[in-house]
Amino acid sequence: VCPFSMSVVEHVREMASAGLHSNVRLLSGLLLTMSGNNPELFSPSQKYQLLVYHADSLFHDKEYRNAVSKYTMALQQKKALSKTSKVRPSTGNAATTPQSQCLPSEIEVKYKMAECYTMLKQDKDAIAILDGIPSRQRTPKINMMLANLYKKAGQERSSVTSYKEVLRQCPLALDAILGLLSLSVKGAEVASMTINVIQSIPNLDWLSVWIKAYAFVHTGDNTRAINTICSLEKKSLLRDNVDLLGSLADLYFRAGDNKNSILKFEQAQMLDPYLIKGMDVYGYLLAREGRLEDVENLGCRLFNISDQHAEPWVVSGCHSFYSKRYSRALYLGAKAIQLNSNSVQALLLKGAALRNMGRVQEAIIHFREAIRLAPCRLDCYEGLIECYLASNSIREAMVMANNVYKTLGANAQTLTLLATVCLEDPVTQEKAKTLLDKALTQRPDYIKAVVKKAELLSREQKYEDGIALLRNALANQSDCVLHRILGDFLVAVNEYQEAMDQYSIALSLDPNDQKSLEGMQKMEKEESPTDATQEEDVDDMEGSGEEGDLEGSDSEAAQWADQEQWFGMQ
Secondary structure (H helix, E strand, C coil): CCHHHHHHHHHHHHHHHHHCHHHHHHHHHHHHHHHHHHCCCCCHHHHHHHHHHHHHHHHHHCCCCCCHHHHHHHHHHHHHCCCHHHHHHHHCCCHHHHHHHHCCCCHHHHHHHHHHHCCCCCCCHHHHHHCCCCHHHHHHHHHHHHHHHHHHCCCHHHHHHHHHHHHHHCCCCCHHHHHHCCCCCCCHHHHCHHCCCCCCCCCCCCCHHHHHHHHHHHHCCCCHHHHHHHHHHHCCCCCCCHHHHHHHHHHHHHCCHHHHHHHHHHHHHHEEEEEEEEHHHHHHHHHHCCCCHHHHHHHHHHHHHHCCCCCCHHHHHHHHHHHHCCHHHHHHHHHHHHCCCCCCHHHHHHHHHHCCCCCHHHHHHHHHHHHHCCCCHHHHHHHHHHHHHHHHHHHHHHHHHHHHHHHCCHHHHHHHHHHHHCCCCCHHHHHHHHHHHHHHHCCCHHHHHHHHHHHHHHHHHHHHHHHHHHHHCCCCCHHHHHHHHHHHHHHHHHHHHHHHHHHHHHHHCCCCCCHHHHHHHHHHHHHHHHHHHCCCCHHCCCCCCCCCCCCCCCCCCHHHHCCHHCCCCC
């Protein structure tokens, strides 16, 4: 081999290790053309190196399909190289040794190929290429990637094996620990795999408590998870940890305690102004409370941090959804799923938008996928049950609500969800009443239970009981829906002035609350009958329900119709 080829390949290698990717791409591209025109110019090992460095530069430019083709050619070259080196006995030439040592690792090439395949959403190909690496040669990062891919593909046993292999090699791989806990491996078993490290390193005693906390998270035991993380958070060394605060905020949200959830998200955000994780849930909570200006500001801020994460798109989608712009919400949700197919919040947003546009069967697919990804999150089941109720499939809704009640346990949330379905069937009204009373005994301030109980009392025209229930619930909290329903009940008993006050409070909490506006308009009409004719039918303009109702398509439908290609699941 001529000295030119030796030195030029070394130059390419040096530029690659120096991170000069654009330079490597240009030079290696030219050298590979020369090699094609004169096969004697470079040895097989040099061709292999040039192909790998060229592929690496393509990978760096995010040209993943092109990179895969070049990595494949490199591996074929390596195979040919292995055959020739087996055939030719070693001549004892010392010069070959350093060259063979600095050949790019074949295993690293396969890992890079798998990364390309995941970026191209070809998970099966990624699994196939990594599966082909013998177990003993798999590095921790290969096992970690395999574990995640297996988990996504539903191959739980293989995923558990790979996560355990990561922990065997790196016992402080906390994400691998979370992976195992999410696959129902017992906390004690996971802790036993890290116990030697915990005992040998000072100031790591908190780790066993950390594992215990997330074991509770993944079994859906929100109360014990909250208590355990709070105990960790109080320890001076872990106080003000953004990850722990984010987990706490998420747990309060799952437990239906939106007030504390928002507080914890705000705390985490103040500590880390660049925080992205969990901000989609935070945006959703703000939107639910009618704080649409805050949601808009949060979305803008997140887009400035990164538009390559699902969260900013979801937050922006929540703003659109709660502004009744469902086509836009659908597009933004689809864009978020495209960026992260595991984003539960994006699936819920897209599912809710589809449901409100009357595309219930498509919505059901999204809620089912959300349930698969987050089997302990009640809001995923709520979305699916709302779809069943919207399509009058009361039987399916009842089966699902009963399953949730059995699997997640009898708490205020699951009792209320089951009662919600029972309210839809005249036969099970009494059962709904019993379930709601149980829920309110457990948590007298649980807003969803209070709303459903009020709905039941309204049907029975027990307005005084309803007023007492709502006043009691509003003693320690302020909520737009509760104030509005109290206004409706006060109208029913002719307490017009106080009803007007309640509607005003509701609108101060959420200026977009259509029903409070309608309540006020009705009362104003009754007070000044001369204006009534002009304002006739104003209150029939909107749909009758909460955000779950099927509103018609919105004015932007045509504008976003050409975005249909975004809407399909990947």
